[in-house]
Amino acid sequence: MNRRNLIKSLIAGTVASAFPLSNSVLASNHTAKKKYPWKNWSGNQKCFPDQRVAPASVTELQTLISNTKGRIRAVGTGHSFSELVPTDETLLSIRRLSGLKSTDATKKTATIYSGSILSEIGPLLNAQNQALINMPDIDQQTLSGCICTSTHGTGRELGSLSHYVEALDIVTASGDLLHCNQQENSELFKAAQVSLGALGIITSITMRNTSPFKLKRQSRWLPLDDLLPEADALSRANRNFEFFYFPFTGMSLTDSLNVTNEAVNQSEELDGNSGIMDLKSARDYLSWANKLRELILSTYMKTISPEENIDHSYAIYATERNVRFNEMEYHLPAELGLKALQEVRTTIESQFPEVFFPIECRFVKGDDIWLSPFYQRDTISIAVHRYFEEDHSALYKAIEPILQKYQGRPHWGKINTFSHQQFKQAYPQWNAFQAVRRQYDPEGKFLNPYLMRTFGVS
Numbered sequence: 300m301n302r303r304n305l306i307k308s309l310i311a312g313t314v315a316s317a318f319p320l321s322n323s324v325l326a327s328n329h330t331a332k333k334k335y336p337w338k339n340w341s342g343n344q345k346c347f348p349d350q351r352v353a354p355a356s357v358t359e360l361q362t363l364i365s366n367t368k369g370r371i372r373a374v375g376t377g378h379s380f381s382e383l384v385p386t387d388e389t390l391l392s393i394r395r396l397s398g399l400k401s402t403d404a405t406k407k408t409a410t411i412y413s414g415s416i417l418s419e420i421g422p423l424l425n426a427q428n429q430a431l432i433n434m435p436d437i438d439q440q441t442l443s444g445c446i447c448t449s450t451h452g453t454g455r456e457l458g459s460l461s462h463y464v465e466a467l468d469i470v471t472a473s474g475d476l477l478h479c480n481q482q483e484n485s486e487l488f489k490a491a492q493v494s495l496g497a498l499g500i501i502t503s504i505t506m507r508n509t510s511p512f513k514l515k516r517q518s519r520w521l522p523l524d525d526l527l528p529e530a531d532a533l534s535r536a537n538r539n540f541e542f543f544y545f546p547f548t549g550m551s552l553t554d555s556l557n558v559t560n561e562a563v564n565q566s567e568e569l570d571g572n573s574g575i576m577d578l579k580s581a582r583d584y585l586s587w588a589n590k591l592r593e594l595i596l597s598t599y600m601k602t603i604s605p606e607e608n609i610d611h612s613y614a615i616y617a618t619e620r621n622v623r624f625n626e627m628e629y630h631l632p633a634e635l636g637l638k639a640l641q642e643v644r645t646t647i648e649s650q651f652p653e654v655f656f657p658i659e660c661r662f663v664k665g666d667d668i669w670l671s672p673f674y675q676r677d678t679i680s681i682a683v684h685r686y687f688e689e690d691h692s693a694l695y696k697a698i699e700p701i702l703q704k705y706q707g708r709p710h711w712g713k714i715n716t717f718s719h720q721q722f723k724q725a726y727p728q729w730n731a732f733q734a735v736r737r738q739y740d741p742e743g744k745f746l747n748p749y750l751m752r753t754f755g756v757s
């Protein structure tokens with residue numbers, strides 16, 4: 300266990316011992332006035348719920364939903380930057396429903412309690428001779444949080460986590476526990492594969508997995524202008540391929556991951572967190588002389604040797620993100636993504652010398668999930684980060700129209716200003732989703748102000 304996880308466990312242990320397991324109400328306005336404020340990972344979303352609850356079993360959850368007056372919002376581990384979670388009413392943590400429920404060795408599927416964190420799932424599956432097919436770049440989110448926002452990794456032939464959902468169990472507004480998959484409650488299933496927490500509380504998720512595998516990561520630095528003509532071919536030649544462009548350097552870092560049988564080899568890697576702070580220092584001292592900044596940084600980057608390391612799939616995808624940021628990410632048609640990237644680069648380098656975070660570009664396979672941003676199109680995702688203590692509004696106001704011009708759909712969990720009308724136009728199955736939502740939650744028990752605006756519900 301690393302230091303960060305140890306601290307987290309200590310906090311979790313303290314909280315758990317302060318509240319008996321049979322008592323799923325962590326804090327309520329009846330006894331203590333707004334005592335437990337909530338905020339997300341980056342601190343850009345906050346709320347003061349009347350009540351915070353954390354059921355320890357599905358039966359407790361059903362009773363809670365049946366007995367709770369007013370609205371309920373689920374929260375995973377609060378890694379979304381958009382306004383999906385905040386509520387003034389009841390905030391329901393799903394974390395106590397975690398662990399492996401069952402596995403099917405023949406079908407290579409595993410049913411996992413929804414509050415499990417990705418970093419917990421890897422070793423559990425490995426012990427059952429299974430592994431997730433792909434993973435995002437951190438592993439601190441809950442599985443249900445990931446499914447609700449179509450969280451993705453990279454890989455031209457690989458879908459988002461929602462794409463690998465085989466079935467799920469969900470407690471709806473009536474308190475009923477429903478099982479759904481392609482055959483059973485199939486409409487609910489299509490909607491619940493990416494649901495934004497608007498259909499009910501997901502209790503367990505059956506994932507389509509694969510046998511355990513190791514990956515070799517190869518990272519190399521090269522000028523963006525040399526990379527761009529090759530990027531498409533590299534995305535096809537590697538199982539997982541992504542790259543970062545570092546504004547005001549001309550340089551990019553590519554990451555390629557491929558299956559290997561070679562032994563685990565965790566070679567010394569550059570520390571990404573201190574690297575980001577070095578870029579910040581370069582910005583602080585040199586943003587008045589960007590040519591000099593580019594010369595110094597690119598000269599240094601060109602001296603960094605390619606890196607290679609090998610690890611189990613569940614251990615290699617995620618990096619620790621200790622430097623906090625806010626993020627906007629849009630998913631664009633694959634054929635337009637690189638063109639959009641060049642416009643984003645020009646805009647940042649001509650107007651925003653304060654930017655120092657790299658721009659991240661990933662590849663995701665299309666799917667047929669109603670509210671998936673990858674619905675029926677292969678995608679290039681472009682993510683623009685801003686240091687959490689710095690105002691992102693002017694930057695995002697300039698970048699978002701570019702991403703929208705190239706038909707981008709925003710990541711559900713990241714900052715965007717998409718309106719009800721824009722969502723409706725971008726998602727061919729929008730009305731089908733809304734019909735299912737109204738069927739299972741006619742009173743809007745699982746909505747918050749953001750979702751009401753987004754769905755056009757008064």
Ligand SMILES: Cc1cc2nc3c(=O)[nH]c(=O)nc-3n(C[C@H](O)[C@H](O)[C@H](O)COP(=O)(O)OP(=O)(O)OC[C@H]3O[C@@H](n4cnc5c(N)ncnc54)[C@H](O)[C@@H]3O)c2cc1C
Binds near residue numbers: 340373384496712
């Ligand atoms: C540092 C960082 C790195 C990230 N990297 C990536 C990445 O590589 N790829 C990517 O695509 N995204 C990435 N994200 C975004 C993140 O994966 C998503 O926002 C994800 O939804 C967060 O999961 P969570 O457990 O924190 O859920 P929360 O943010 O707490 O909640 C997200 C949504 O899920 C709903 N929800 C959660 N659990 C349930 C449940 N059991 N039933 C019903 N609804 C539920 C909530 O109501 C909410 O609507 C990153 C975010 C951060 C902060």
